[in-house]
Amino acid sequence: MESRSQAGGQVKRIEQKWGFGLAPIKPDVQRGRVEAAKTVLATITQGHHAALGRLDDLSTVKGLFTRTYKKDQWDWFTVCAQLGYPPFREARQTSSTLQHLRRCLRDGNWQAATEAATALRAAGVPDRLSNFVTGTSAPLAGRGFVYVLSTREAPEMLKIGYTNRDPLTRAKEINSATGVIIPWGVRGTWKVAHARRVEGDIHALLADYRIRKDREFFQVPFAEAARVIDEYVVEVR
Structure with missing residues (x-):
C-alpha cells in the first residue's frame, strides 16, 4: 500500500507482519x-x-x-x-x-x-x-539446522545462518529484532550435525557472494546458494 507524504512523494507502507512462509495459522x-x-x-x-x-x-x-x-x-x-x-x-x-x-x-x-x-x-x-x-516437536538428537532467509522485496539478498534450536523459533526471533523493517521469510533449511561448523564451511564456499566479511549476508540467487548447500550436505553425510 502506498500513501502520499507531506512532501508529495509516495510512501510505501509495509503491511505484512511476518515473512513469507511464517504466517500463523488460524x-x-x-x-x-x-x-x-x-x-x-x-x-x-x-x-x-x-x-x-x-x-x-x-x-x-x-x-x-x-x-x-x-x-x-x-x-x-x-x-x-x-x-x-x-x-x-x-x-x-x-x-x-x-x-x-x-x-x-x-x-x-x-x-x-x-x-x-x-x-x-x-x-x-x-x-x-x-x-x-x-503439537509436540521431535527431538533434534544433537543435530541443528542451516537456514537461508530473504525478503520478498530483495529475494537475492540472502541471510545464511545456523541454529541448534527450532528454526521457526529462530526466524521469529530475527524478525522481532529492533531494526528489522521488512520481515524475513525462510527459503530453506537443512538439518545437519555440527551446524555451526557447516555454516562456516558454507560461508567459505559462497565467499565470492558475501557482502561483508563480518555479516552473514550474501548477494546470490537462492537456487545457486541451495545448490552449493545441497552438494556440501550430501558430501559430508
Missing part, C-alpha cells in the same frame, strides 16, 4: 487440520475403515505435505515445522502416496490401499502426524 483452520491428521493416522495404523466417509481428510493432509516442498503458501514453513521439517523428497513422496491411498480407498482397491499404508508407516509418517496432532 485456530479454526488448525482444528480442522488436526482432525484430518487424526483420520489419516488411524487409517494408516488401524485400517482403511477409519477413512470411510472422510476421504477429504486425506486430501487435507496431502496438502500439508505438499506445502512443505512447494513453498508457495504464506504458512508453508509454519506447517513444515509442525510436521517436523520433512526433507523435500520425503515430503513429495508422502504427498504422492497419500493421493494414491485416497484413490485406492475411493475405488475399493483394498490391497493397494494396504500397500500404500504400509509404505507410509515405513516412511515414518505416523510419528510426524502424531506430533502434529499433539
